[in-house]
Amino acid sequence: MTGLQITDVSLVLGDGDESVTALDHVNLSVAPGEFVAVVGPSGSGKSSLLAVAGGLSTPTSGSVTVDGHELVGPNNRELSRLRRELIGFVFQSSNLVPALTAVDQLRLPTTFGKFDDARDPMELLEQVQMAHKAKRRPHQLSGGERQRVGIARALMTRPRVLLVDEPTAALDRARSQEVVELLAKETREQGVATVMVTHDHDVIKHADTVYVMTDGRLEKQD
Amino acid sequence: MFLALRELRFAKARFGLMGAVIVLIAILMVLLSGLSQGLVKDGVSGLQELPVTSFAFEKDVQKDSAFTRSVVDADTVETWKSRDGVNDAAPFGLALVNGANQDGTQVDLAVIGVEPDSFVAPEPAEGEGLLDANSVVLSAHAADDGIAIGDVITLERTNVELTVTGFLDGQHTFGHVDMGYVELPTWQSINAGLPLDAALPEGKEGEFTAVAVKSELDTDALATADEEAGTTTMSLTESYGASPGYTAETSTLLLIQVFLYAICALVAGAFFTVLTIHRKPEIAVMRAMGASTGYLLRDGLGQALILLLASVGLGVAIGCGVGGLLQTTAMPFALVTGPIVLAAVLLIALGLVGAAVAIVRITRVDPLTALGANR
Ligand SMILES: Nc1ncnc2c1ncn2[C@@H]1O[C@H](COP(=O)(O)OP(=O)(O)OP(=O)(O)O)[C@@H](O)[C@H]1O
Numbered sequence: 001m002t003g004l005q006i007t008d009v010s011l012v013l014g015d016g017d018e019s020v021t022a023l024d025h026v027n028l029s030v031a032p033g034e035f036v037a038v039v040g041p042s043g044s045g046k047s048s049l050l051a052v053a054g055g056l057s058t059p060t061s062g063s064v065t066v067d068g069h070e071l072v073g074p075n076n077r078e079l080s081r082l083r084r085e086l087i088g089f090v091f092q093s094s095n096l097v098p099a100l101t102a103v104d105q106l107r108l109p110t111t112f113g114k115f116d117d118a119r120d121p122m123e124l125l126e127q128v129q130m131a132h133k134a135k136r137r138p139h140q141l142s143g144g145e146r147q148r149v150g151i152a153r154a155l156m157t158r159p160r161v162l163l164v165d166e167p168t169a170a171l172d173r174a175r176s177q178e179v180v181e182l183l184a185k186e187t188r189e190q191g192v193a194t195v196m197v198t199h200d201h202d203v204i205k206h207a208d209t210v211y212v213m214t215d216g217r218l219e220k221q222d
Numbered sequence: 223m224f225l226a227l228r229e230l231r232f233a234k235a236r237f238g239l240m241g242a243v244i245v246l247i248a249i250l251m252v253l254l255s256g257l258s259q260g261l262v263k264d265g266v267s268g269l270q271e272l273p274v275t276s277f278a279f280e281k282d283v284q285k286d287s288a289f290t291r292s293v294v295d296a297d298t299v300e301t302w303k304s305r306d307g308v309n310d311a312a313p314f315g316l317a318l319v320n321g322a323n324q325d326g327t328q329v330d331l332a333v334i335g336v337e338p339d340s341f342v343a344p345e346p347a348e349g350e351g352l353l354d355a356n357s358v359v360l361s362a363h364a365a366d367d368g369i370a371i372g373d374v375i376t377l378e379r380t381n382v383e384l385t386v387t388g389f390l391d392g393q394h395t396f397g398h399v400d401m402g403y404v405e406l407p408t409w410q411s412i413n414a415g416l417p418l419d420a421a422l423p424e425g426k427e428g429e430f431t432a433v434a435v436k437s438e439l440d441t442d443a444l445a446t447a448d449e450e451a452g453t454t455t456m457s458l459t460e461s462y463g464a465s466p467g468y469t470a471e472t473s474t475l476l477l478i479q480v481f482l483y484a485i486c487a488l489v490a491g492a493f494f495t496v497l498t499i500h501r502k503p504e505i506a507v508m509r510a511m512g513a514s515t516g517y518l519l520r521d522g523l524g525q526a527l528i529l530l531l532a533s534v535g536l537g538v539a540i541g542c543g544v545g546g547l548l549q550t551t552a553m554p555f556a557l558v559t560g561p562i563v564l565a566a567v568l569l570i571a572l573g574l575v576g577a578a579v580a581i582v583r584i585t586r587v588d589p590l591t592a593l594g595a596n597r
């Protein structure tokens with residue numbers, strides 16, 4: 001099984017009377033090269049879905065596989081390796097490492113382990129149109145530029161699944177469109193299974209499939 | 223250490239400030255080490271240079287003042303000398319006196335009484351040895367105070383006149399004063415507070431401070447020998463404690479050094495605690511990206527090690543520079559490689575322990591916090 005498979009996953013957070021069902025029997029299948037967007041109101045469980053898909057949270061029940069590797073069960077050390085080798089994360093704007101230049105942001109994940117087929121950082125920066133600012137540090141970049149670097153960083157180690165958390169939260173409308181277009185383009189070119197969580201209904205037109213999250217339940221939008 | 227090096231370069235001011243504190247601690251450490259070695263040298267260098275393995279003092283003598291209180295006699299020397307495993311034994315007298323040379327230059331002396339043909343007899347590097355009852359062989363250090371061969375030193379109280387016939391090789395001091403070797407009968411007169419031609423009181427003729435022993439005996443064998451000879455033995459190093467002020471001086475300095483080690487560990491701990499808390503968001507991101515705990519720990523500890531190595535190295539270099547100047551003054555100060563290297567290694571090791579306690583916090587950073595809210 002290639003891509004991302006989420007099968008009958010439930011996630012209950014908190015305990016006793018306080019417990020919240022963040023994910024309620026969720027099923028989601030994303031094929032390589034497919035760009036999925038997930039929208040939904042605040043508190044509906046979107047971040048929880050990404051956490052489970054990326055092996056950061058262990059679901060209460062159900063199964064998550066990435067390229068056939070089960071993420072429910074392995075210990076933290078093993079999960080860390082699976083994340084490093086199979087999963088790319090794009091976080092909200094401020095999650096670059098302050099001390100690193102753009103090109104070093106891209107080199108960073110390749111130092112986490114042995115990657116024989118890692119991408120060339122300058123080539124990839126070129127692809128996201130950031131090569132001319134390769135020596136800049138995050139505080140010298142705009143929000144949109146930071147997000148481009150963040151996307152390039154996530155693609156450096158050729159992940160099978162790309163998990164994107166509200167990439168446009170800090171961007172204006174034009175910048176948002178550019179960033180999501182870039183995500184859509186890279187998803188298709190790299191053949192990576194991408195899940196993007198967003199509040200922003202303007203950008204979901206770039207997605208192949210759109211899902212709506214309500215109270216932990218996931219439904220496909222027509 | 224990909225990240226560690228780049229962070230050091232990026233946050234130069236922050237790391238520089240921390241480094242400066244460690245540099246100052248290291249300088250202080252070198253100076254303290256020099257001072258304590260200087261005091262050791264001033265206190266006991268004369269003993270350190272002796273070809274002696276142990277001293278046999280009067281039975282049950284008070285150990286911290288053995289050299290001034292102990293009295294033994296010639297029979298005791300014979301008892302020790304005749305023991306198996308004892309290579310040599312000889313009388314050894316020690317008395318602290320004040321005097322002045324013919325020009326009025328003050329000299330304080332630890333007058334050492336020996337038999338000129340014994341194994342503890344002085345070996346002058348300059349001039350001659352013990353020629354007669356009036357001759358004295360001095361620590362070379364006394365030459366720095368303006369004493370020369372041929373000078374006549376008149377001792378206070380007894381008015382005994384001693385002629386300087388030779389100088390030893392280098393500094394030979396005891397309790398911060400220069401040693402001056404004289405013949406045993408001369409020492410006995412000086413110790414009794416009498417002029418050389420006066421007869422010693424009844425029973426004082428054959429007495430001196432201790433038996434200087436050169437042996438291959440271990441602690442147990444020495445104890446047995448002590449039992450039979452009716453003496454109390456101290457090894458050469460134990461006898462340092464009987465030098466006036468030695469224990470108090472060295473233990474005070476040691477205490478200050480221990481405090482500095484603790485301060486180094488605490489400073490490093492505090493700095494890296496703040497740094498690690500500050501880095502929490504980026505650590506969460508890296509953990510989410512799949513950086514292993516080992517990777518992050520290696521990176522953080524590597525950074526601490528580089529910072530400590532560089533600052534301690536610089537501090538030791540500056541400290542040795544300053545110490546080199548101090549060494550030429552009258553201050554008791556000696557730069558000795560061994561203790562300085564040990565201090566540097568301990569500073570780095572303890573700094574690293576402090577940093578490690580702070581840096582292990584990264585293992586408690588939850589990668590889940592990388593998702594969601596904009597922070
Ligand atoms: N650690 C936790 N303990 C208990 N409940 C939690 C915890 N984290 C999240 N929740 C709850 O789980 C539910 C889903 O949270 P989640 O963060 O997935 O929502 P979201 O859709 O990402 O919201 P937003 O759009 O505001 O980011 C919410 O009701 C939230 O209050």
Ligand SMILES: [Mg+2]
Binds near residue numbers: 047594
């Ligand atoms: Mg969220």
